[in-house]
Amino acid sequence: MNTCSGAWLTLIFASLASLYSPTAAADETEATNQILIHNVSVWDGTSDRSIAGQSVLIEGKLIKSIGADLSPETATTIVIDGRGQVLIPGIIEAHTHLALPVSPREIEAEDQGYLSALSVKAAEGVLMRGWTTVRDIGGPSQGLARAIDEGIVVGPRVYTSAMFISQTSGHGDMRGLNDPHPNMGGSADAISRRYNLIADGPAEVSRAVRESLRHGATAIKVMAGGGISSEYDPIDTTQYSVAELRAAVEAAEQWNTYVAVHAYTDAAVRNALEAGVKVIEHGHLLSEDTLKLIKAKGAFLSSQSFGWARRAVRAQYLRQGQQRGRPNPKARRVQSDKRSKVEIVTAGTDNLMLTARKLGIPVAFGTDAFGSLRAYEAAVHEFGYRLKWFTSLEILKQATSHNAKLLALTGPRNPYPDGPLGVIEEGAYADLLIVAGNPLEDVTVLEDYETNIQLIMKDGIVYKNTLE
Numbered sequence: 101m102n103t104c105s106g107a108w109l110t111l112i113f114a115s116l117a118s119l120y121s122p123t124a125a126a127d128e129t130e131a132t133n134q135i136l137i138h139n140v141s142v143w144d145g146t147s148d149r150s151i152a153g154q155s156v157l158i159e160g161k162l163i164k165s166i167g168a169d170l171s172p173e174t175a176t177t178i179v180i181d182g183r184g185q186v187l188i189p190g191i192i193e194a195h196t197h198l199a200l201p202v203s204p205r206e207i208e209a210e211d212q213g214y215l216s217a218l219s220v221k222a223a224e225g226v227l228m229r230g231w232t233t234v235r236d237i238g239g240p241s242q243g244l245a246r247a248i249d250e251g252i253v254v255g256p257r258v259y260t261s262a263m264f265i266s267q268t269s270g271h272g273d274m275r276g277l278n279d280p281h282p283n284m285g286g287s288a289d290a291i292s293r294r295y296n297l298i299a300d301g302p303a304e305v306s307r308a309v310r311e312s313l314r315h316g317a318t319a320i321k322v323m324a325g326g327g328i329s330s331e332y333d334p335i336d337t338t339q340y341s342v343a344e345l346r347a348a349v350e351a352a353e354q355w356n357t358y359v360a361v362h363a364y365t366d367a368a369v370r371n372a373l374e375a376g377v378k379v380i381e382h383g384h385l386l387s388e389d390t391l392k393l394i395k396a397k398g399a400f401l402s403s404q405s406f407g408w409a410r411r412a413v414r415a416q417y418l419r420q421g422q423q424r425g426r427p428n429p430k431a432r433r434v435q436s437d438k439r440s441k442v443e444i445v446t447a448g449t450d451n452l453m454l455t456a457r458k459l460g461i462p463v464a465f466g467t468d469a470f471g472s473l474r475a476y477e478a479a480v481h482e483f484g485y486r487l488k489w490f491t492s493l494e495i496l497k498q499a500t501s502h503n504a505k506l507l508a509l510t511g512p513r514n515p516y517p518d519g520p521l522g523v524i525e526e527g528a529y530a531d532l533l534i535v536a537g538n539p540l541e542d543v544t545v546l547e548d549y550e551t552n553i554q555l556i557m558k559d560g561i562v563y564k565n566t567l568e
């Protein structure tokens with residue numbers, strides 16, 4: 101399933117070379133880097149149908165014009181024949197963790213260079229599946245984001261949240277039971293230094309938010325309730341007081357950005373909304389009343405099917421149980437603890453998705469991929485999992501124009517302020533896919549990305565083109 105084979109890389113570099121050859125740059129007219137995609141059916145990210153027979157002219161990184169009768173403006177405009185297929189905006193992932201390519205517990209044991217290499221590989225795979233932007237909602241992905249933007253490595257646009265912020269014993273507190281607290285005689289481990297800041301009380305929370313912002317966070321991620329992948333915080337726990345959450349919101353708002361919280365339960369989400377939190381991540385156990393409150397407050401719901409999580413967790417437990425070819429009592433204990441957490445959370449998914457849909461609350465398209473390279477690959481099945489609750493068109497809107505609204509909450513912290521994302525319109529970023537089949541009617545064509553996604557463009561640069 102590795103998409104970036106040698107052949108792809110050759111294609112990528114051939115495309116880059118065709119756009120950025122030194123001879124082209126020397127010529128005034130050629131320096132505009134125009135690409136004309138013609139003969140495509142354009143779906144703009146918001147409409148209910150695509151429009152056939154269209155052309156899209158890209159200049160540099162932005163869409164310059166769209167119309168039925170566009171022709172190349174310069175002698176060097178590169179022309180791509182879309183063969184009548186559908187042109188859609190690049191997919192936006194609302195919830196991923198590129199800096200967590202292994203499980204949180206494994207972070208401590210692994211070499212940082214190795215972890216960074218895995219993250220680079222993961223990012224490349226994400227882009228080559230047609231996902232041109234990710235909201236990286238926790239974990240130090242800021243260096244990766246920079247390397248991608250500088251063209252050093254290949255990957256999607258990354259809206260990083262830098263460090264998670266968690267209370268002692270919260271979802272981000274991944275210490276073992278023999279690790280002393282970093283503020284009570286212990287020294288900070290790798291997770292507590294770079295991945296998750298443990299902060300208690302409004303003053304410490306403010307400091308942690310400012311620290312994450314200093315490292316380049318475009319938004320702030322706070323753990324407001326129990327989580328699955330952490331050992332010592334039951335799902336029902338409410339983490340942080342309203343006063344602590346309000347401290348986080350105030351510190352984020354001083355930087356003109358927002359706070360998103362990890363939370364599954366009514367109590368955790370109500371605290372967050374009261375404190376001014378703008379985005380609820382997960383929310384699987386919410387009642388209709390709390391969902392109505394989310395809507396009334398104008399907050400965003402960023403949830404996931406967790407179809408991949410159920411599979412990955414099951415596989416991991418199997419591996420743990422089979423270690424050394426004999427029963428492992430500790431693995432069984434962990435298995436039963438964690439399986440109950442997964443079961444508690446995923447049992448709410450149907451109710452969450454159906455109630456949100458009924459109330460007209462858009463659900464951001466995200467996967468919560470982390471833990472292994474395989475997890476990022478498997479994230480493409482989020483399209484199919486969502487068909488249980490949404491139409492293909494609704495899912496496509498979630499994954500493009502709606503997610504772009506969520507990203508826009510970053511205000512002046514938006515790393516990509518030169519045009520809108522998630523739409524095909526004049527002035528928008530040229531993040532585009534040409535897709536075989538009709539994703540508006542069957543969004544799962546995007547799961548077989550190797551065959552069906554025939555062109556991948558990000559920032560006006562072609563990363564894949566099998567149409568030639």
Ligand SMILES: [Zn+2]
Nearest residue numbers: 195197238468
């Ligand atoms: Zn997550």
